[in-house]
Amino acid sequence: xxxPLLMRLRQRDPDAxxxxxxxAWSAPLLARMPEVAGVVENPFxxxxxxxxxRRALGRRLAGTGFAQAYVLPNSWKSALVPFFxxxxxxxGYTGEARFVLLNRRLPKSALPRLVDRYAALxxxxxxxxxxTPFPRLTSTDEQQRAARAALGLPLDTAxxxxxxxxxxxxAKRWPIHHYAALAKKLGAGExxxxxxxxxxxxKDAPVGEEIAxxxxxxxxxLCGKTDLEQAIDLIAGARAVVTNDSGLMxxxxxxxxxxxxxxGSSSPAYTPPLSPRATILSLGLDCSPxxxxxxxxxxxxxxxxxxxxxxxxxxxxxxxxxxANA
Numbered sequence: 658x659x660x661p662l663l664m665r666l667r668q669r670d671p672d673a674x675x676x677x678x679x680x681a682w683s684a685p686l687l688a689r690m691p692e693v694a695g696v697v698e699n700p701f702x703x704x705x706x707x708x709x710x711r712r713a714l715g716r717r718l719a720g721t722g723f724a725q726a727y728v729l730p731n732s733w734k735s736a737l738v739p740f741f742x743x744x745x746x747x748x749g750y751t752g753e754a755r756f757v758l759l760n761r762r763l764p765k766s767a768l769p770r771l772v773d774r775y776a777a778l779x780x781x782x783x784x785x786x787x788x789t790p791f792p793r794l795t796s797t798d799e800q801q802r803a804a805r806a807a808l809g810l811p812l813d814t815a816x817x818x819x820x821x822x823x824x825x826x827x828a829k830r831w832p833i834h835h836y837a838a839l840a841k842k843l844g845a846g847e848x849x850x851x852x853x854x855x856x857x858x859x860k861d862a863p864v865g866e867e868i869a870x871x872x873x874x875x876x877x878x879l880c881g882k883t884d885l886e887q888a889i890d891l892i893a894g895a896r897a898v899v900t901n902d903s904g905l906m907x908x909x910x911x912x913x914x915x916x917x918x919x920x921g922s923s924s925p926a927y928t929p930p931l932s933p934r935a936t937i938l939s940l941g942l943d944c945s946p947x948x949x950x951x952x953x954x955x956x957x958x959x960x961x962x963x964x965x966x967x968x969x970x971x972x973x974x975x976x977x978x979x980x981a982n983a
Contacts, residue, residue, distance in 0.1 A: 658772040658907065658928065659729060660792040663692035665779035666727075676723070678738060685886040686908070689794040706734050715741020727778050728759065748778055769926050791931045792911040796893035804890035808882065816854045817843055817975065818892050819876065820900035820909070821868060822861035826950030828922035829902050831963050833864060837871030839899065839968040843975075844875030854879055854895075856888050856905065896982075897975050906930050915978040917971050921963040922947050936974050938966050 663675050676695040677687055687693045697718065701707050715738045726739030728749035736758035739747045748761040755762065766774040776789045805812050821836050823829035836855075844852045853872070855865040857880035865880030883891065889908055892898060898909040898916040902923045909916045910932035918930045920939035924946040929937060939945075945962045947953065952960045 658792070658931070659775055660690050660692065660911070661772055661776040661790045661931075662727065662729075662779055663690065664790045665776055667692045669779065682885065685884065686794070686889070688886075689796065689889060690792075691795060708737070711737040712741045714738050715743075718742035718744075729775055729778070731765075733758065750774070750778075771928055772931060789931075791933075792907070793913070794889060794893075794908065794911040796890050796912060800886075801890045801894045804883070804887040805894070808879065808887065808891075810854075810891075814852075815894060815896035816852055818895040818898045818909070818914075819853060819855045819865075819868065820857060820892075820898060820903060820905040821855060821864050822857040822880070822905070823901040823903045824860070825923070828947070828949050828952050828960065829920075830864070831901055831919045831921070831966065832960070833867050834871060835964075835966070835968050835971075836868045836899075837876070839971055840868065840872035840876035842968065842972050844872065853877065854891060856880065856883065856891055897978055899971060899975070902928065910935050915982055917974050917978075919963065919966060919971075921945065921960065922949050922952070924948070934978070936978065938970065938974070940965055 666673055666675060674694045675692055676697055677693055678697045678699050679687060681698045684696045687696050701710060711734065718738070719742045723742065723744045725746045725748060726744040728736045728739065728747065731750055731752035733753040733755055736747065736749060736755050740758045746761055747759045749755065749759045750765050751762050752765065763778065766777055768774050768777060773789050802812055819836055821830060840853045853876040855868055855876055855878045857865055859881035862881035865878035869876045869878040888905065892905065892909050892914060893912045895914050898914050900906040900909060900916060900918055902918060902920050906916070906918050907930060910930035913932060913934060915934045916930060918935055918937050920937060922945060925937045925939055940962055942962050944954065
């Protein structure tokens with residue numbers, strides 16, 4: 658969701674050299690963004706203040722020639738590093754009394770989508786005539802073949818990829834038995850490795866394994882068996898992607914894959930998949946979006962926002978997407 662800001666900055670100044678301060682795990686993702694010249698590792702865990710560490714990092718960056726810093730988070734601590742680095746122009750939205758840390762402060766945006774708020778920092782703040790560009794990640798045929806070869810996967814198939822994880826919590830996860838039922842419908846009479854691949858992090862491995870078990874051989878669990886770069890290249894070669902609202906959903910959208918995005922506790926109005934080839938399924942119940950990590954309702958209403966999205970409905974959308982791309 659940050660990349661459209663980089664696109665606008667590059668459009669404004671084609672010679673600009675853009676570096677991103679980000680956690681080390683995200684470096685393979687940033688490497689697939691043509692606008693990114695380099696990554697500065699952000700070593701601070703989420704929520705960690707670490708005044709001394711941020712000051713030390715800022716001082717290491719001092720004198721490196723950065724002219725501007727765009728601070729996307731609204732927190733006070735997120736603006737410390739560019740302040741300590743002495744970067745001349747430090748830009749971000751108002752919030753948490755960052756009057757000294759930021760010297761170009763924009764009022765909080767009324768734009769509903771987070772990606773638009775980020776992109777507006779480039780200078781066309783809240784301008785309704787400026788459409789936000791779609792993120793685009795690169796993945797070459799050679800990279801896709803290399804990822805498959807390293808994992809012992811067939812090179813000549815276009816699977817449906819499932820992304821059943823959701824770091825935020827179970828209230829964003831389409832039920833395991835629905836994924837398994839969909840895999841059976843997609844994989845009937847075909848080899849699992851040719852038809853349905855389950856992709857996710859090591860944390861998603863138990864979920865992927867349970868989907869594969871319930872699918873009775875109709876899906877191949879790859880969760881935890883790939884690094885992030887390989888996951889990008891596997892998704893890039895998919896004929897379609899079925900995913901919860903997650904990081905890999907945004908990856909699939911940025912790779913321009915046909916995808917079905919399943920929303921429960923979160924809102925597609927705030928963080929939608931940014932692609933014209935994405936279909937969003939959300940029931941829009943009175944209780945959603947609740948933005949809870951776990952469903953606050955008890956039986957029989959627990960997770961109705963996702964439970965009531967039937968596999969048959971997802972299958973019908975996939976058939977429409979396949980027809981459109983035939």
